[in-house]
Amino acid sequence: MSVEPGGPASEPPAPRPQTLFDRVLYAVAGTFVVLLLGTVSAGVVFRAAGAPLGWTDEGAGFLMVWLACLGWMVATRNQAHIRIRFFLDQVPRRASPGVETALQAGVALFGGAVAGYAVHLIRVNADVEAISMPVAVAWMYVPLLPAGLLTVVQALLEIRRQWAGAPHAGRERFEDAR
Amino acid sequence: MTGLMFKISGAWLVGLLAGLPMFASMGLAALAFMWIGGFPISMLPQKMAGSVNSFPIVAAPLFILMGHILGAARLTDRIVEFATAVIGWVRGGYAHASVLTSMIFAGMVGSAVADAAGSGAIEIRAMKKAGYKPETAASITAAAATIGPIIPPSLPMVIYGVSADVSIGRLFMAGLVPGVLMGLTLMVMVAFVARAQGMARHPFGGLMNVVRTFARSFFALMTPVLILGGMFSGVFTPTEAAAVACLYALLLGFVVYRTLHWRQLGQILVDTAETTGVVLVLVMAAGALGWCLSIARVPQMLTPLITATFDGPLTFLLAANLLMLVVGCFMEGLAAMLILIPILVPAAVSYGIDPVQFGVIMVLNLIIGTITPPVGVVLFVVMRIAELSFEAMSRAILPWLLPLLAVLLAISLWPPLTLWLPRLVMG
Numbered sequence: 001m002s003v004e005p006g007g008p009a010s011e012p013p014a015p016r017p018q019t020l021f022d023r024v025l026y027a028v029a030g031t032f033v034v035l036l037l038g039t040v041s042a043g044v045v046f047r048a049a050g051a052p053l054g055w056t057d058e059g060a061g062f063l064m065v066w067l068a069c070l071g072w073m074v075a076t077r078n079q080a081h082i083r084i085r086f087f088l089d090q091v092p093r094r095a096s097p098g099v100e101t102a103l104q105a106g107v108a109l110f111g112g113a114v115a116g117y118a119v120h121l122i123r124v125n126a127d128v129e130a131i132s133m134p135v136a137v138a139w140m141y142v143p144l145l146p147a148g149l150l151t152v153v154q155a156l157l158e159i160r161r162q163w164a165g166a167p168h169a170g171r172e173r174f175e176d177a178r
Numbered sequence: 179m180t181g182l183m184f185k186i187s188g189a190w191l192v193g194l195l196a197g198l199p200m201f202a203s204m205g206l207a208a209l210a211f212m213w214i215g216g217f218p219i220s221m222l223p224q225k226m227a228g229s230v231n232s233f234p235i236v237a238a239p240l241f242i243l244m245g246h247i248l249g250a251a252r253l254t255d256r257i258v259e260f261a262t263a264v265i266g267w268v269r270g271g272y273a274h275a276s277v278l279t280s281m282i283f284a285g286m287v288g289s290a291v292a293d294a295a296g297s298g299a300i301e302i303r304a305m306k307k308a309g310y311k312p313e314t315a316a317s318i319t320a321a322a323a324t325i326g327p328i329i330p331p332s333l334p335m336v337i338y339g340v341s342a343d344v345s346i347g348r349l350f351m352a353g354l355v356p357g358v359l360m361g362l363t364l365m366v367m368v369a370f371v372a373r374a375q376g377m378a379r380h381p382f383g384g385l386m387n388v389v390r391t392f393a394r395s396f397f398a399l400m401t402p403v404l405i406l407g408g409m410f411s412g413v414f415t416p417t418e419a420a421a422v423a424c425l426y427a428l429l430l431g432f433v434v435y436r437t438l439h440w441r442q443l444g445q446i447l448v449d450t451a452e453t454t455g456v457v458l459v460l461v462m463a464a465g466a467l468g469w470c471l472s473i474a475r476v477p478q479m480l481t482p483l484i485t486a487t488f489d490g491p492l493t494f495l496l497a498a499n500l501l502m503l504v505v506g507c508f509m510e511g512l513a514a515m516l517i518l519i520p521i522l523v524p525a526a527v528s529y530g531i532d533p534v535q536f537g538v539i540m541v542l543n544l545i546i547g548t549i550t551p552p553v554g555v556v557l558f559v560v561m562r563i564a565e566l567s568f569e570a571m572s573r574a575i576l577p578w579l580l581p582l583l584a585v586l587l588a589i590s591l592w593p594p595l596t597l598w599l600p601r602l603v604m605g
Contacts, residue, residue, distance in 0.1 A: 030447030033243060033454075040236060040421035044414065060417075061231040067239055068230045068462060071455020072201075074448065080456055081199040082510045086552070088197030103198050110205040117220040121227075140231060144223045151202075 022077055029070040036063045055132040062130070062140050069143035073150045079158075097162040104155040104162075111151025118144035179215060183474035186210050200513045204463035211470040222466050229465020230458050233417055235340045239454040240420030241331050244427050245287040246446045246453075248401075251431030251438045254297040256395035257282050262304075263391040267382035270372025272308050273318045274365055276301040280322035281361040284329035285402025286423075288336075290548050294323035294559045302564050309378060313574035314371060316564035320549045320556050320571075321364055321578035327545050329357030331405055331420065334541045337461060337512055341468070342523045344533045346416045347409055351600040352534045354406075356542065356589050363581035371577075397434050401426060410603055457512060464516035477524040484525040491529035495590045498522055499543060506547020510555070514544055535589070535596040542586050549575055 018026075043056030075081050091099050118141050125138040190207035194200060205222070212219050248254075261278040265271055279301065283293050298319045305315035327334045330350035339346035371377075392399070405423050408414040414422060431438025471477065488494040502522075505514045518540070526536040548556040551572040561571040589595045 026444075026448045026451075029451035029455075030444060033239065033447045033450050036236065036239060037243065037421055037424055040240065040417060041425060044418045044422060057233045060233055060236045064236050064239070064458075065227050065231050067451065067454055068458035069455075071239075071451045071453070072459040072462075073455065074452045075455035075459065078452060080452055081201060082456060082460070082513055083197055083199040084195060084509070084553075085197055087195050099196070103193075103196065106193065106198055106206055107202045110202045110209060113209050113219060114205070114223050114226065118223045120220045121223055140227055141223060144227060148223075 025070070025073055025077065029067070029074050032063060032067045032070055036060060036067055039063060058130060058132045062133075062135075065140050066143045069147040072147045076147075076150055076154050079154075100162045101159050104159045108152045108155035111148045111155065113148070115145050115148025115152065118142075118148060179474040180476060180479050182214060183211060183471060183476050186214075186470075200510070201459040201463040204460070204467045204516075208463065208466035208470050211474070215470075215473075217473070221469065225466040225469045226462035229340075229462050229468075232340060234346050234415075235336065235458075235461070237331075237336045237346065237417040237420045238333060238457060239450060240417065240424055241288050241333055241336065242453045242457075243446070243450040244331075244420065244424045245289055245292045246449050247424065247427040247431060247438070248286055249292060249296050250442045250446055251427065251435065253286075253395075253398040253401075253427075253430065253435070253437070254279070254283060255300060256391075256398050256435075258297055258300050258304075260388075260391040260395045260399070263383055263388045267380050269379050270368050270377040271380055272301070272305045272310065273315070273368045273372065273377070276305070276315075276318050277322045277325075277361050277364045277368065280319075280325045281329065281358070282399065282402065284326045284357060285331075285406060286398075288327050288330070288332035288334070290323045290326040290545055290556050291559055293326040294319060294556045294563075298323070298560055298563045302560070306564075308380070311375065312564050312566055313570055314375065316560045316566055316571060317574045317578045318364070318368060319563075320554075320560040320575060321582065322361070323556050323560075324542075324545045324549060324582060325357050325360050325364075327541055328353045328360060328538070330354060330409070331416070331423075332541065333457070334512060334515060334544065335537065336416070337457070338515060338519065338537045338541060341461070341464065341516060341519045342533055342537065344537055345604075348534045348600040348604060349537050350406075350409060350416060351603055352538045352596040353541070354599055355595050356538055356585055359585050359588065359595070360582060363585055364578070367578065367581045397430055401430075460513055460516055468520050471520050477520055480521055481525045481528050485528055491526075491531050492591070494525065494529050495531065495539070498526070499539065499586060499590060502540060502543035503546060503550075506544040507550045508553060509547075510553070511544035511547055514547070515540060532593060532597055534600060535593050538596045539586070539590055542582070542589070546579065546582055546586070550579070 039056050039060045043053055046053045088099065121141040122138045122145070125141060126136055128137040129135070130137055186207050189210070190203055193203040193206065209219065209222055212221055258275065258279050261275040261282065262272065265274045265278055268274060279297050280293055283297060287293060301319050302315045306312055330353055332350065332353060335349040335353060336346055338344065339349050401423060404426055405419050408422060409416055409419045484494065488497055502518065505518065523533055523536060527533055548554050551557065551568070557571055557575060561568060
C-alpha cells in the first residue's frame with residue numbers, strides 16, 4: 001500500500017466568518033488548553049525531580065472548569081453542540097421557525113439560569129479559599145457566567161435568524177467525541 | 179420526588195427528540211426538578227462545575243489534544259506503511275493492514291472518528307486501487323476504526339470512569355484484551371472475504387522493507403508504548419500519561435519528523451477547546467441531572483424493578499446489550515452513556531457484575547452504534563471518503579458487525595476477558 005499525501009476526500013464545511021469576539025474567545029480558549037497541559041506536565045516533572053508541587057491537581061481541576069466553559073462557548077459560537085435533528089428536519093418548512101424558536105427559548109432559559117445562579121455562587125464563595133492555592137473558590141464558578149450569557153445571546157441570535165428566513169447554519173460535530 | 183423525576187424525564191425525552199441540544203435538554207430537566215422540587219437553583223451551576231472539577235477528567239481534553247496533534251502531524255502515513263510491509267503481502271493484505279493500522283493507532287488516539295478520518299483516506303484509496311470493492315474497503319476501515327476507543331487510551335472510558343466512579347487505569351487495562359480480540363476477529367473475517375471475493379496477493383517486499391518501514395515509524399510506534407508502559411508500570415496516572423503523550427506528540431511533529439508547523443498550532447488548540455466543550459458540557463449537564471436522579475432515588479427504585487424482571491446477571495447483560503445497541507443506533511455514544519450510566523451501572527453492580535467489565539461492555543456497545551445506520555458517525559466519515567451512498571454503505575457494513583458482536587458476546591459471557599489483565603497488574 002503506497003502512502004500518498006492528501007486528506008479525506010470530503011471538503012470541510014465552509015468556515016463561518018470570525019468576529020473580533022470569536023478571535024479573542026479562540027485565543028483565550030487555546031491559552032487555557034496550554035495552561036492545562038503545562039499544569040499537569042509540571043506536576044509530573046516536579047514529582048520526578050523529587051520536589052512534588054502541592055497545587056497542580058487542584059489547579060488542574062480549576063482550569064478544567066474554565067476550559068470546559070470556554071469550550072462550551074466556542075462550540076456554542078460554532079453551533080457544534082450535539083442535537084438530534086431527525087424529527088426537526090421532518091417539520092414542515094412553514095412551522096420550522098416556530099419550533100426552532102421554542103427550542104432556542106429553552107436553550108436561553110437554561111443559559112440564563114446558569115449565568116444568574118453562577119453570580120450567587122461567586123458571591124457566597126468569594127471569601128472561601130481553595131485548599132492548596134491562594135485563590136478564592138469563587139474563581140471556579142466565574143466562567144459559568146460568560147458561558148451562560150453567551151448561550152442566551154446565541155439562542156436569541158438564532159431566533160432572529162430563523163425569522164429572517166436564513167437556513168440552519170449549524171454543523172453536526174462529533175469528531176473525537178468518542 | 180420519584181414520580182416528579184419520571185414526569186420530568188418524559189418531558190426531557192420529548193425535548194431531546196424534538197431537537198433541543200442535548201446539554202440543554204439535560205440541563206433544563208435538572209432545572210425543572212430543582213425548581214418544582216423546591217431545591218435551591220444554585221445547585222445547578224454548582225453541580226455542573228463540580229462534575230468537571232476533578233483530576234481524572236483532565237485526561238479527556240489532553241487525549242483530545244493528542245489526537246489533534248497526531249492528526250495534524252500526519253503520523254498515520256508512516257504507520258500505514260509499516261502495517262502494509264508487515265502483512266500487506268497475504269491475500270487481502272491491504273485489508274489486514276487496515277485492521278493492524280487501526281490497532282496500532284488505537285494505542286495512540288482514543289477515538290473511532292479520529293481513526294477513520296486519520297488513516298481511512300489512505301487505506302481506502304489503496305484498497306480501491308488494488309481492485310477491492312469500494313463497499314468492502316470502506317466497511318473494513320469503518321469496522322476497524324471501532325477498535326480505537328477500546329484499546330487504551332480511550333475518551334469514552336475516561337468519561338465512563340468519571341461518571342460511574344470507576345478507576346480509569348483499570349478500565350484502560352480491561353480494554354486491551356477485547357481490543358486485540360476485535361482486531362483478530364476482524365482479520366479472520368477479512369481472510370474469509372478475501373477468499374470469497376478473490377482479492378489479489380501482493381509480493382512480499384522483503385524483511386529489509388519491514389525493517390526500513392519500522393525504522394521510519396519507530397518513534398510514532400513508541401507512542402502507545404509510552405502511554406501504556408507509563409500507566410501500567412505505575413509511573414503515570416492516566417491523566418499524566420495523556421499530558422506526557424501530548425508533549426511527546428509535539429516533539430515528534432516539530433523535531434523528529436518535522437511534519438508539524440507552528441501556524442497549525444492555533445487551529446489545533448481551538449479544535450481541542452471546541453471538542454472539549456462539546457463533550458464536557460454534556461458531562462456538566464449530566465452531572466446536574468445525575469444529582470437530581472439520585473435525590474429522587476430513581477436508581478434505587480429502578481434497580482429492584484430490573485432485578486425482578488431479569489432473573490440473573492446473564493439475562494440482564496443480554497437485555498442491557500440489546501438496549502445499548504438500539505440506543506447506540508439512534509443517539510450519540512457519549513450522550514447515551516451519560517444517560518444510561520445512572521440507570522444501568524447500579525443494576526449491574528447489584529447482579530455482582532464488575533463495573534469495570536460493564537464499562538467495557540457499555541463502551542463497545544455504543545461504539546458499534548457509530549457504524550450502524552441511521553446515525554453512525556464513523557459510517558458518515560468513511561462513506562464520504564469512499565464516495566459511496568448511505569444506502570450502499572449501510573448494507574455493506576452489516577456482515578462486518580458480526581465479528582464485533584461476537585467479541586461483545588464473549589466479553590459479556592466471560593468476565594476474565596476484561597478483568598484478568600487489570601487484576602493481574604493492579605491486584
